[in-house]
Amino acid sequence: MMLPPPFWFLSFFQQWAGVLQRAPVPAGGFLSLAPGPIRSVIQTVFPAAEWEHAGCIAYHESGFNCGAVGAAAERGLFQIHPVHRARFTKYGGWDKALDCTVNALVAAEIWREQGWGPWTTKTICGLG
Numbered sequence: 001m002m003l004p005p006p007f008w009f010l011s012f013f014q015q016w017a018g019v020l021q022r023a024p025v026p027a028g029g030f031l032s033l034a035p036g037p038i039r040s041v042i043q044t045v046f047p048a049a050e051w052e053h054a055g056c057i058a059y060h061e062s063g064f065n066c067g068a069v070g071a072a073a074e075r076g077l078f079q080i081h082p083v084h085r086a087r088f089t090k091y092g093g094w095d096k097a098l099d100c101t102v103n104a105l106v107a108a109e110i111w112r113e114q115g116w117g118p119w120t121t122k123t124i125c126g127l128g
Helices: 007-017 036-045 048-062 082-091 094-098 100-114
Strands: none
Touching: 036 048, 036 100, 048 100, 082 094, 082 100, 094 100
């Protein structure tokens, strides 16, 4: 008997193939799931119209874990890819990517320049 592939593989493949549907939004929205300090950071660095989008991205990227490190060395709350390493110089270097506030500031900077395009989870957040 052949076993199905693990869920993470299906999720990755569906996302890569562009067929992953939007995730159901919890009552109160994704931002309501964030711990208070993380919610405050998101509300401080993003405009109000983007709070829920940023909350959805952070939830799906890191589970609101500021210390998260991804398989491709992405770091922090918004899983910032190392290609953006230089953006952290003004905040004290790449190690600051694990600081929630700094990570959100850099994420907002990337968002202002490129929208939600750089985040693969944009699809399940209904943003692309």
